[in-house]
Amino acid sequence: MRIGIITFPGSLDDVDAARAVRLAGAEPVVLWHADHDLKGVDAVVLPGGFSYGDYLRAGAIAARAPLMQDVVDRARQGMPVLGICNGFQVLCEAGLLPGALTRNSHLHFRNRDQRLRIERADTAWTSAYGTGQEIVVPVKNGEGRYVAAPAELERLEGEGRVAVRYVGGNPNGSLRDIAGVTSEDGRVVGLMPHPEHAVEDLTGPSTDGLGFFTSVLKAVVSA
Amino acid sequence: MPQVVVDVVLKPEISDPQGQAVLGALGRLGHTRVTGVRQGKHFVLDVEGTPSREELEQIAETLLANPVIEDVELHLPEA
Numbered sequence: 047m048r049i050g051i052i053t054f055p056g057s058l059d060d061v062d063a064a065r066a067v068r069l070a071g072a073e074p075v076v077l078w079h080a081d082h083d084l085k086g087v088d089a090v091v092l093p094g095g096f097s098y099g100d101y102l103r104a105g106a107i108a109a110r111a112p113l114m115q116d117v118v119d120r121a122r123q124g125m126p127v128l129g130i131c132n133g134f135q136v137l138c139e140a141g142l143l144p145g146a147l148t149r150n151s152h153l154h155f156r157n158r159d160q161r162l163r164i165e166r167a168d169t170a171w172t173s174a175y176g177t178g179q180e181i182v183v184p185v186k187n188g189e190g191r192y193v194a195a196p197a198e199l200e201r202l203e204g205e206g207r208v209a210v211r212y213v214g215g216n217p218n219g220s221l222r223d224i225a226g227v228t229s230e231d232g233r234v235v236g237l238m239p240h241p242e243h244a245v246e247d248l249t250g251p252s253t254d255g256l257g258f259f260t261s262v263l264k265a266v267v268s269a
Numbered sequence: 270m271p272q273v274v275v276d277v278v279l280k281p282e283i284s285d286p287q288g289q290a291v292l293g294a295l296g297r298l299g300h301t302r303v304t305g306v307r308q309g310k311h312f313v314l315d316v317e318g319t320p321s322r323e324e325l326e327q328i329a330e331t332l333l334a335n336p337v338i339e340d341v342e343l344h345l346p347e348a
Binding site: 195 | 279280282283284286287290331332333335337338
């Protein structure tokens with residue numbers, strides 16, 4: 047199984063994401079934003095960081111990068127895509143996920159270990175968990191407040207599109223404590239917290255994050 | 270060279286913590302008659318010739334603004 051990790055100028059968690067993919071038992075494939083070549087990967091991870099400096103809006107310029115056109119096309123055909131933090135922002139900006147990420151309500155960068163509840167354990171990236179299971183992974187963002195218009199939020203809740211929710215405190219003012227959402231088909235998932243930083247005891251608060259990366263192994267096989 | 274101005278501001282239903290921070294500062298400075306602040310972005314594009322409205326709308330709505338959360342207003346040069 048080959049899982050691509052895209053590096054944009056300003057990505058900084060791409061190596062951690064590749065490491066998490068390897069620990070999960072898949073082969074990480076390095077992808078470059080300016081290419082038009084997905085190198086035959088089975089799934090893609092968009093890593094955290096500050097793509098293109100986030101100068102316009104977080105993730106806005108990356109969402110128009112050449113390789114993202116290929117990611118959008120393949121995602122619409124069912125290829126699993128996981129966006130973490132900046133990657134989540136890119137997926138929203140690219141129109142693959144609903145809503146948007148804006149400045150934290152308290153305007154501060156917030157980094158801490160964060161408790162999360164898995165609300166949907168039937169997506170391509172969360173099947174290793176149980177519905178309602180709580181995990182702890184780091185969160186670190188300055189523009190992580192998930193927003194959408196009230197009617198859109200109602201629609202998302204009604205369709206069960208909230209994949210992950212903050213519990214034990216909301217780090218950024220995200221509406222309805224939303225930490226992550228999924229596409230209609232459950233193949234594309236975006237979340238602000240960082241599961242790739244919680245895959246080894248030595249360097250993370252837990253190994254709870256590994257499940258995101260092991261989940262997709264089954265998802266690709268069953269596709 | 271003609272200039273096109275694009276103003277981008279968060280939609281009214283999306284809360285604007287930066288605007289609220291400015292409002293709080295104004296209150297501390299004694300400007301209590303200001304009751305609301307919305308912060309936005311102001312783009313000035315230098316363009317060659319006469320750009321079509323369609324192209325400018327595309328520029329504004331695909332890159333300069335995120336229509337999911339922001340309203341955008343185009344100010345075209347006088348014809």
